[in-house]
Amino acid sequence: GQNIDQPTEMTATEGAIVQINCTYQTSGFNGLFWYQQHAGEAPTFLSYNVLDGLEEKGRFSSFLSRSKGYSYLLLKELQMKDSASYLCAVMDSNYQLIWGAGTKLIIKP
Amino acid sequence: IAGITQAPTSQILAAGRRMTLRCTQDMRHNAMYWYRQDLGLGLRLIHYSNTAGTTGKGEVPDGYSVSRANTDDFPLTLASAVPSQTSVYFCASSDSGANVLTFGAGSRLTVL
Numbered sequence: 001g002q003n004i005d006q007p008t009e010m011t012a013t014e015g016a017i018v019q020i021n022c023t024y025q026t027s028g029f030n031g032l033f034w035y036q037q038h039a040g041e042a043p044t045f046l047s048y049n050v051l052d053g054l055e056e057k058g059r060f061s062s063f064l065s066r067s068k069g070y071s072y073l074l075l076k077e078l079q080m081k082d083s084a085s086y087l088c089a090v091m092d093s094n095y096q097l098i099w100g101a102g103t104k105l106i107i108k109p
Numbered sequence: 110i111a112g113i114t115q116a117p118t119s120q121i122l123a124a125g126r127r128m129t130l131r132c133t134q135d136m137r138h139n140a141m142y143w144y145r146q147d148l149g150l151g152l153r154l155i156h157y158s159n160t161a162g163t164t165g166k167g168e169v170p171d172g173y174s175v176s177r178a179n180t181d182d183f184p185l186t187l188a189s190a191v192p193s194q195t196s197v198y199f200c201a202s203s204d205s206g207a208n209v210l211t212f213g214a215g216s217r218l219t220v221l
Contacts, residue, residue, distance in 0.1 A: 042212035099151030
């Protein structure tokens, strides 16, 4: 079966750096997405990786290793507003999105 | 404001009743989707539509139906609601050739 694994919850301190990991086993691969979802709100797009390597976008970076079935989202200079759930999703060979359950990130002052 | 509008925001429904969740987008996106989100699980696709006039089944289609009469609207109907359909429902859309989804604010449905 297809599977996306990510930690259920993580805690970090304001101003620090946190890395959220995502491992996947899917039927084919057509890209990996990260979305941010604040409590009670809709998911919003953060990043897309289809080639190996690091994609940087401001305080957020996303890394992909296709051979290892692994990605991470790196958040720098954490702010209280970064408290949210982070969803990892992989597009399989049929261009269907497979979603992880999300990682709830708690930021403490 | 461009985006996706869902209605109702929240609804409590008696089991056995019929319910339609509405979804309208003004971005002229070809593809639209309905997901449900349950605690501890990833988003699960219920139904989708790649273009007006066509629909397809997702991962968890049983008990739900959709229609796509035009580009903008994609309603989701529960013909006879059951408690296991208690969930938060998200409508989403994407442009042709693009993989990024834009989500509506969600509809929280409780079936008693």
